Each structure stands twice: as C-alpha cells, then as structure tokens.
Amino acid sequence: MLLDLNDYRNDMKRCARCSICKWPPLAQMKSWRFSQNCPAISRFNFHAYSGGGRMALGLALAEGKLDEADEELSNIVYRCTACGACDSSCKYNSELEVLWPIYATRARLVGAGCFREEHGPIIESLRREDNPLMKSKSERGRWAEGLDVKDLSKGGQAEVIYHAGCLYSFDPELSKVARETVTLLRSAGVEVGIRGAQESCCGSMAFQLGFQGEFIKFAESNIDDWNALGARKVVTSCACGFGIMKAVYPLLGKKMKFEVVHISQYLDELIREGKLQxxxxxxxxxxxxxxxxxxRKSEEYVPWKGTEKKVLGQLIVREPEKTVHRGWExxxxxxxxxxxxxxxxxxxxxxxxxxxxxxxxxxxxxxxxxxxxxxxxxxxxxxxxxxxxxxxxxxxxxxxxxxxxxxxxxxxxxxxxxxxxxxxxxxx
Amino acid sequence: MQVIVCLKQILDPEMPSGSFHLDPNRKRAVPPPGTPPVLSPFDENALEAALRLKDGQGAKVIAVSLGDKLARAVVKKPLSAGADELVLLEDPEWEDLDHFASARVLAAAIRKIGEFDLILTGRQAADWDAGLVGSALAEELGLGCVTLARKIEVVKDKVRVERVAPDGYEVVEALRPCVVTVDSELGELRQITMPGIFAAKKKPIQEWKPADLKLASPAPARCELVDLYLPKRETVCEIIGGESPEEAALKLADKLLEKCPA
CATH class of the missing domain: 3.40.50.1860 (Rossmann fold)
Incomplete structure (x- = not known):
C-alpha cells in the first residue's frame, strides 16, 4: 500500500496554517503580479483550496470528522492540479509532507467510492484500453507507422526503449513530437525500440486521481515488460511518466533493471557527446x-517511518533521519x-x-x-x-x-x- | 416496454491480489485506500442488455441497487450509460443481506415500481459468485426465469433468449414479464461518455427505505457465513545431500518412504 492518510496524521496536525504554501519563498519573488504559486488558491481564493487547507481537510477525514460522501468536499479535493508547488514552498524551511497527504486524501475518498463521476470514464478507459484518453489501444502504435524503428510488440529486445506516453501517442498534433524523437535518436546512432500497440499508460493519471489499485497494476506491468525486453534505458518524452517512474515506481519494491531518462536529459547528453549537432x-x-x-515531482520519494521526539519543548527530531524532498533534485x-x-x-x-x-x-x-x-x-x-x-x-x-x-x-x-x-x- | 435492471455494488474483483486484508471480526475483505467499489461486471452485462433493447425496440430502463453506503459515483453509472431512472434501496438494515433476503427486498421494490415487462440481473455477483438472487427474485415474484443469457429479444408477448450452454447456446422463449440473468458473453457495458454523465445529472433518483417498501423486519438469513480466511500455504524445503549422487538418491528414497510409507 502506497497511500494511507493515517501515515500523514502528524504532518497534517503540525501544519501551522502559515500559508507559506500559497507563495514562492520571499527570496524567490520578483514581482507582485507573479508572486503566487498555487493555481487553486489563486483561482478560488479560499483557504481550503490551498496546501494548508487540504492538510486540514485530510486531517478531518482521517479523524472521521468529515462526511466522505459530501460533493463539495470532492470539488475542493479535485480542484487541484497536484503540481506540488505547495510542497516545495512549505519545505523551504520545514520538513512537512504536503503533496503526499493530498494524494492520500484522494485515495481515501476513492476507496470509499467518493470519486467524481467524471473520473469514472478515465479509469474505465485505463482498464479497457490501457490509456486514460478513451482511445482504442489498437491505435496506440500508429504514430510510428512508416518509421525505421524496431517495434518490440512484434518480438525482439532493445537496450534503449522509447516510451512515447499516452498523449504523444494519440494526440494528432503532438504525435509529430514522438516521430521526431525517434528520428533524432536514430540519427544520433541510438538503436531504439518502441513497444508499439503494446505500450501502455504509466499509471500517473490513476495515481494522481487517487486510484491507487489501478496505478499499481500499470506500474508493475510496465516494470515487468521493460525488464523482460532487456531494457537498460527507458527514454520517455512524457514528463508525467518520467515523474511517476522516478518518484513512485521504486516504492513498489520490484527490481527495475533499467534507468529512466527523460528525452531532455538524453538530448543534452547526445549534444554534449557531439552525436547530435x-x-x-x-x-x-x-x-x-x-x-x-x-x-520538483521527479525526486524519488522515500516514505519515512520511525519515531518522533520533541526536544526543547518544540522541536521535532526524527529517528531515523527523514529524507526530505524539497524539489531541488x-x-x-x-x-x-x-x-x-x-x-x-x-x-x-x-x-x-x-x-x-x-x-x-x-x-x-x-x-x-x-x-x-x-x-x-x-x-x-x-x-x-x-x-x-x-x-x-x-x-x-x-x-x-x-x-x-x-x-x-x-x-x-x-x-x-x-x-x-x-x-x-x-x-x- | 419497461425493463428493470438490478445492479450490485461490490469490491473490485480486479484489485491487485494481496492488496486487501480480511477483517476477521466482521468477516469481510477490506480493500486498500485507492481501490473503489464497482458494479458487479455481470450486472453491467445485464444493463447493456437492457440498453440494447432500449436502442432497438424502445424501452424505459430503471436501474435498482440495494445495500448500505452506496457510493453515488458507482451506483449512478447506469444513468450515465443511458438508463432512465435509478432506485436506490439503501439502509444500514440492508447491509450484507444474504441472497434470499436480497431477493425479498428487491421483489418488494419491484412491486412498488409496479409496471415492468422484463427484469434483468447478472448471472451472479462477482463477489460471492453464488448466482442465486436472479432465480430467487423470480420465485418471490412468481415469474419465469431464464438464466445465462447471451442475447435477448422481445418478440410480441414473449422474450426470446439465447442461453449459454457448455457446447454452444440454446434458444429459450418465456412469457413476459419474466426474469433473465445475463452472462458476460452478451458483451461489456458501453463506454460512459462525459455528455452521458452530464445528462445523468438531470435524471430522477428515488431513495427508498424499509418503511417505503412496507417491510417490517429483515428476513431471517438462510445462509450463515461461518468463517472467512485466506488459505495458508506452507512450504518447507530440505536439501538432502550426500557424498555422491547415489548416496543422495538413497537418502531421498528413505526420506520419501518415511514421509509416505508404502
């Protein structure tokens, strides 16, 4: 189990409602016009929509003080892009988790069946078609038609596998990017393979919406497939895929015999090596x-388990020491x-x-x-x-x-x- | 034509294995966070059958769900798919009813609805897989029952059903009204669309309690869940060595004879 709201009770209790989660750190601000960091609080302008407000909601849910089935609660919880800006700002001078309690709140609601009806078709599409876009999985590999690239769905192995991601595969305007990526990699001398129609979603959408069970199925299946295909490097253009593969996949405890690389990192490497001019x-x-x-969301997340001690009447000391994800990496x-x-x-x-x-x-x-x-x-x-x-x-x-x-x-x-x-x- | 479809909210049968745990006191499986309940997939097949009748011949489709703490996003799915009305039978008294008690409550609700030509259920709910409620419902209402439908047509005053058989299918006719239980061979429920979800927000939902059905007390359970547990599998591994393969083989033979005397 990845997301249990009870794991974050202490973090949620310690939120001081200081509202630092609503702004970038003062030293980073350059103007009043662009001084906010959270789309939800900026748009809806009520504390419940901020990182701190979401901590209060999560705590109330964990303590059984809120009715899970309330529709307005669901509106607040999901009017949030889960961008993690609140988390980075809060951690500028604290060690509280903010983003993961937001995820865990969603998982709690989903487990109780209190998800938004509009999310039903997305999850249904993931279950049936392996993508959240309500597109047929048989059309997934079409973006690569006519390209000189090894299609691993027809057999074979590859050390470098390109994972296009759902939107690059199905969006007619954006699938051009996936084609250009393969062409660039080939021209740089990279023997790249794709999974064609067998490629599936990374599960990021399911995870972010709180459908943890659905996410685990996709993540485990992807890890198994890439291991079986002999991948040493999985390159993706999909930042959502990259973030979830780097930050959350390792928590499943499955051995990942491959390195996950974003295309921007790989292009940078190829340019430095003179392979792309x-x-x-x-x-x-x-x-x-x-x-x-x-x-900020691509840092590997290390959940903390241990004991907390209060010293000098106010400071919390953790044993073992907590790995704090500040977004710096x-x-x-x-x-x-x-x-x-x-x-x-x-x-x-x-x-x-x-x-x-x-x-x-x-x-x-x-x-x-x-x-x-x-x-x-x-x-x-x-x-x-x-x-x-x-x-x-x-x-x-x-x-x-x-x-x-x-x-x-x-x-x-x-x-x-x-x-x-x-x-x-x-x-x- | 009026078609009533009974749909049960259950734990997701496709949740990752090993992710749920059992509550020994309440004798029930507890899903992990992030795994919502779903409608039983066979009941979704039944709903699809009803919607095909609606598409082909014109029908009003009424969905009925029974239980306690029914998740609105789950049980409203039939409305988003194209059903016209939803009746929710929701009360703490109706939590964990056995099959016969469920049939009794559903029958009372269907009598209250009054008019109907056809009642559809899944062949079984994908939690306990008993497959009893459809037949018991027909018994309660004094109607004919056809099980395991893979295709349903309404022809004048009859319902013609292609019924799944081990080596193909058989065609059965029944006078309507009747109860038909639907197999997965009929086909998956159609894809829910966003316009469907928004249209569903305007459709009527009725919520009935025991008093609305004039049911004084729950029927005594005819089935009792004695225990619920995960079977334990223990594997003990012992390496039998020896100076030579022959010696190891002899020791192995002795060990086997010791464990399983001839």
Whole structure:
C-alpha cells in the first residue's frame, strides 16, 4: 500500500496554517503580479483550496470528522492540479509532507467510492484500453507507422526503449513530437525500440486521481515488460511518466533493471557527446516552462517511518533521519542546456522557475474534467512568458504543451508553444 | 416496454491480489485506500442488455441497487450509460443481506415500481459468485426465469433468449414479464461518455427505505457465513545431500518412504 492518510496524521496536525504554501519563498519573488504559486488558491481564493487547507481537510477525514460522501468536499479535493508547488514552498524551511497527504486524501475518498463521476470514464478507459484518453489501444502504435524503428510488440529486445506516453501517442498534433524523437535518436546512432500497440499508460493519471489499485497494476506491468525486453534505458518524452517512474515506481519494491531518462536529459547528453549537432540558427526569444513532473515531482520519494521526539519543548527530531524532498533534485538544467545549445536562440527565464515554477494547469486530471480551470492556469503562465518578452514557450511535457496551446488559442494570445524536441529538430 | 435492471455494488474483483486484508471480526475483505467499489461486471452485462433493447425496440430502463453506503459515483453509472431512472434501496438494515433476503427486498421494490415487462440481473455477483438472487427474485415474484443469457429479444408477448450452454447456446422463449440473468458473453457495458454523465445529472433518483417498501423486519438469513480466511500455504524445503549422487538418491528414497510409507 502506497497511500494511507493515517501515515500523514502528524504532518497534517503540525501544519501551522502559515500559508507559506500559497507563495514562492520571499527570496524567490520578483514581482507582485507573479508572486503566487498555487493555481487553486489563486483561482478560488479560499483557504481550503490551498496546501494548508487540504492538510486540514485530510486531517478531518482521517479523524472521521468529515462526511466522505459530501460533493463539495470532492470539488475542493479535485480542484487541484497536484503540481506540488505547495510542497516545495512549505519545505523551504520545514520538513512537512504536503503533496503526499493530498494524494492520500484522494485515495481515501476513492476507496470509499467518493470519486467524481467524471473520473469514472478515465479509469474505465485505463482498464479497457490501457490509456486514460478513451482511445482504442489498437491505435496506440500508429504514430510510428512508416518509421525505421524496431517495434518490440512484434518480438525482439532493445537496450534503449522509447516510451512515447499516452498523449504523444494519440494526440494528432503532438504525435509529430514522438516521430521526431525517434528520428533524432536514430540519427544520433541510438538503436531504439518502441513497444508499439503494446505500450501502455504509466499509471500517473490513476495515481494522481487517487486510484491507487489501478496505478499499481500499470506500474508493475510496465516494470515487468521493460525488464523482460532487456531494457537498460527507458527514454520517455512524457514528463508525467518520467515523474511517476522516478518518484513512485521504486516504492513498489520490484527490481527495475533499467534507468529512466527523460528525452531532455538524453538530448543534452547526445549534444554534449557531439552525436547530435545543432547548426541552424533560430533567432527566437524563448522561455522555458518547467513541467512539475519533470522538475520538483521527479525526486524519488522515500516514505519515512520511525519515531518522533520533541526536544526543547518544540522541536521535532526524527529517528531515523527523514529524507526530505524539497524539489531541488528535479531535472532543471538539461532542458535549459539544450535550449542554450541552439544557435541564435535568445533564452530568457520567467519569474517562477525550477522548483517554484507555476503549473501549466493540466495535471491531476484537471485538463480532462475541469478545462476552464486548466485554461485559466495556463493563461497565467502565458502572461508570465509575455511579461519577459518571450515569443515562444519551450517545454518538455505533452500535457503542458496541449494545455498551453489550447489556452493561447482560446484566449487569442500570440505565443508559440514548442516541445524541446521540435526546437532541436528545427535546429538540425 | 419497461425493463428493470438490478445492479450490485461490490469490491473490485480486479484489485491487485494481496492488496486487501480480511477483517476477521466482521468477516469481510477490506480493500486498500485507492481501490473503489464497482458494479458487479455481470450486472453491467445485464444493463447493456437492457440498453440494447432500449436502442432497438424502445424501452424505459430503471436501474435498482440495494445495500448500505452506496457510493453515488458507482451506483449512478447506469444513468450515465443511458438508463432512465435509478432506485436506490439503501439502509444500514440492508447491509450484507444474504441472497434470499436480497431477493425479498428487491421483489418488494419491484412491486412498488409496479409496471415492468422484463427484469434483468447478472448471472451472479462477482463477489460471492453464488448466482442465486436472479432465480430467487423470480420465485418471490412468481415469474419465469431464464438464466445465462447471451442475447435477448422481445418478440410480441414473449422474450426470446439465447442461453449459454457448455457446447454452444440454446434458444429459450418465456412469457413476459419474466426474469433473465445475463452472462458476460452478451458483451461489456458501453463506454460512459462525459455528455452521458452530464445528462445523468438531470435524471430522477428515488431513495427508498424499509418503511417505503412496507417491510417490517429483515428476513431471517438462510445462509450463515461461518468463517472467512485466506488459505495458508506452507512450504518447507530440505536439501538432502550426500557424498555422491547415489548416496543422495538413497537418502531421498528413505526420506520419501518415511514421509509416505508404502
């Protein structure tokens, strides 16, 4: 069992309601306009929607003080992209878990059957079609038709396996990125294989919505398949997949005989080794949007079990020492280095970056079931990119790209949204 | 035509093995967090049968669920799939009823609904797999019952059912109204869509208690759960050695004879 709300009772009790979870640390703030970090509290402006508010709800649930079946409770719990910004801000000077109690609250509600009806078809689609998008699994490998790449669903093994992810596989606009990724890797001399129609979801959506049982099935099946295929390296473009494989898969206790690598890390490595050379000038002023699952949420999570002692009347000392996930170890530099390697590019940072980046708005099932909230959140990010004069936002996550593109189109904003692979392809 | 479908909320039979534990005092399986209850898959087959009749011949479909603490997101699924009404029989008194008591409550609810041409259930609930409620319901209502349907058609005053048999299927006709239990061969429930979910929010839901059905007290249980446990499997491994393979073989033979004397 991964998510038990009772494991976080002490963290939830110790939340001092200081509201630091609502803002990036003071030293990181650059302007009032972009000084918030949590899309839910910024949009709905009521404490329950913040990290601290969610801790209070979780504690009340764990102590049996709240009716699990209340629909308004479900609205609050799921109007959150589970981006983890609250967690990183809180841990700037504390050791409390904030994000995992949010996950555990959802798992608690789901276990009681109090999930949102709109999540039913997503989970049903995962069970039937191995993807959360209600697409037929037989169409999964179509993005690779005509490509010179080893399809492992037809037999064979490969040391490097490319996992495209659900959205890159099925979204007609984004599947171009998956094709370009394979072409780039092949041109760099990487013998890459794909799982074609047998590739399945990483389970991230199920995990984030609280459907832990469903998540475990996907995670275990993926680990078994990659081990059996002889993989030494699993490369993915899907930041959600990367985050869950790095942070949560190891908790299942199965031996992972492979390394999980995000495409931005692999491109960076190939460029450094001179296997990919970028020669075309791209005179564009771009900024980079940190996907939450590639950044602060990709640190391997080590659950803490032990004893807590109060010393000097107020300080909590833990034995054994707790591994604190502050978001510092996320993948931040490789994508930036790739962008800087593009000739002629003018790279400029936004105000909220790295572990304190503003979420794109698509995570935690929000894009699928509350698109208005997702688009508003993305609109805020586009405004931030515009404020630094960027002509394009480069990112490295299919869900971020989909949502930022949709928001730019819906709000009539002139802003290109590029996958890092597209940028590299253009510079070749 | 009015079709009533009975659907049971159960623990997810596809939850990862080993993830649940047993509560020995209450004699029940306790799922881990993050594993929601589901509708019994065979009952979903029954709902699909009803919706196909609705699509083909026109019918009003009423879904009925019985139990306690029914999860709304689970039991409202029939409305999202296309059923027209939902009747929830929900009361602490109706938690963990045995098969015959369940049939009695369902029969009372169906009598209260009044008008019906066909009652559908799954061939069995995927928790206890007893397969009794459909037949017991027919008995309570004094109706004919056809089990294990893989296809259902309504032809004038009759229901024609293709019934699963070990070596194929047989065609059975019954006068309506009657009860039909549905097999998985009929097909999975159709995919729920977001428009379906939003349409369902406007559909009527009735919640009935024992007093609404004029049921004075729960029927005495005819089945008693004596014990619920996970079978223990113990494996003991002993390495039998020897100076040579022959010596090891002799020792093994002696050991086997000792354990299983001729």
């Amino acid at each position: 970028l020669s075309k000038k791209i005179p564009l002023r771009v900024t980079y949007h940190d996907p939450c699952n590639l950044g 996320g993948v931040y530099d490789p994508p930036r280095d790739v962008i800087r390697a593009v000739p002629g590019i003018n790279f400029v940072e936004m105000e909220r970056i790295r572990e304190y980046a503003w979420c794109c708005g698509a995570g935690g099932g929000v894009k699928t079931t509350m698109d208005d909230f997702a688009l508003w959140t993305a609109g805020e990010r586009i405004a931030e990119a515009q404020s630094v004069g960027a002509e394009a936002i480069v990112t490295a996550c299919s869900w971020c790209e989909r949502n930022l593109r949709d928001a730019a189109a819906a709000q009539g904003k002139k802003m290109q949204v590029l996958d890092i692979v597209e940028l590299v392809k253009q510079a070749r």
